[in-house]
Amino acid sequence: MILPSLVARDEQARERMDDPRCDPRRLARTYASFRPVNAAVAGWRRAYRRHLRPHLRAEGATTLLDIGCGGGDVARALARWARRDGYDLRVTGIDPDPRAHDWARRRTPVAGVQFHRKLSSELVAAGERFDLVISNHLLHHLNEEQRDGLLEDSARLARRAVVHSDIRRGRLAYALFSVATWPLFPGTFIREDGLTSIRRSFTAPELRARIPSGWTVSTPGRFRLLLLHDALARARR
Incomplete structure (x- = not known):
């Protein structure tokens, strides 16, 4: 296996599943694979405990927006974890891609979770607000x-906190993902697009250099980045 240098982001690389003409059967199998892949690498259980659960209301419902929710596996997992912990978390997942929205909408319903084919800017324009705002593996897709x-939409939409989670670019991450997924997920875009995602992703210093004031970058592990915004602290100023 030949490793790319990964010294700089490969902003020209494109993930296959982002192509509207990609094979719909491979795309469907890719959406179906997101749950085990995210459970293994995305670190949302830890992020939930540290950055989301402290904001959940002991009484009444807490609302959460998942921007670019894809197949909706993170949205459903967060609702299940909160319910097991005794909280009422109402999750709204949005994605402008009709294929992702259709997949998410057709899965077995989870109490408190709904999906819409929308952009975050549409919710801002409609005056919507949520207690918490998150995204998973979205930052590296964007110009x-x-x-x-x-980031502007997230700050406007969130009453309490924003957590954008993404991959942390590095040669070890690339090598491990390449080896670990080689025999797995046949007939999907998981391995190919995952490696492309790593090439497109940020390092912590790169991301810190590109964010406005009021945002912080956390590195909860060697392979993860969290972009955080404390809306409550900002509102108290």
Whole structure:
């Protein structure tokens, strides 16, 4: 296996599943594989405990928006974890891609979870607000203008906190993902697009250099980045 240098982001690389003409059967199998892949690598259980659960209301419902929710596996997992912990978390997942929205909508319903085919800018324009706002593996997909728009929308939509989780680019991450997925997920875009995602992703210093004031970058592990915004602290200023 020949490793790319990964010194700089490969902003020209494109994930196959983002192509509207990609094989719909492979795409469906890819959506179906997101749950085990995210459970293994995305670190949302830890992020939930540290950054989301402290904001959940002991009484009444807490609302959460998942931007770019894809197949909806993270949205459903968060609702299940909160319910097991005795909280009422109402999760709204949005994605502008009709294929992702259709997949998410057709899965077995989870109490408190709903999906809409929308952009975050549409929710801002409609005056919507949520206690918490998250995204998973979305930042590396966006160009600079789109990323700035996401952060602005997130800050406007969130009453309490924002957690954008993404991959941390590195040669070890690339090598391990390549080896670990080689025999797995046949007939999907998981391995190919996962490696592309790593090439497109940020390092912590790169991301810190591109974010406005009021945002912080956390590195909860060697392979993860969290982009955080404390809306409550900002509101108290």
